Amino acid sequence: MKTYIYKSRKKEELYLYLSKKDDFSEVPPSLYGSMGNEPIFVMELELNPDKKLAREDVNKVIHNLETQGFHVQMPPTNDLLLHRERTGQLH
Secondary structure, three states: OEEEEEEOOOOOOOEEEEOOOOOOOOOOHHHHHHOOOOOEEEEEEEOOOOOOOOOOOHHHHHHHHHHHOEEEEOOOOHHHHHHHHHOOOOO
């Protein structure tokens, strides 16, 4: 399944996955507005259950895309940032 990923203009590390490129019609207006309107296209990605994503459960992303037409990846929490720093995964 293809997905199209956009990043927020307002919140760092807030990403929106869409099932159709540039089609924000399924995204609630409040969510769209919180991203600063006109989110920035980042990449196109082919999803499948065998391919892991860095910070999201690929099966949850696929489910949300199929049922809602979009998926939101929230910024990491402080706990996750601390864990990434301790394990050397912080860039």
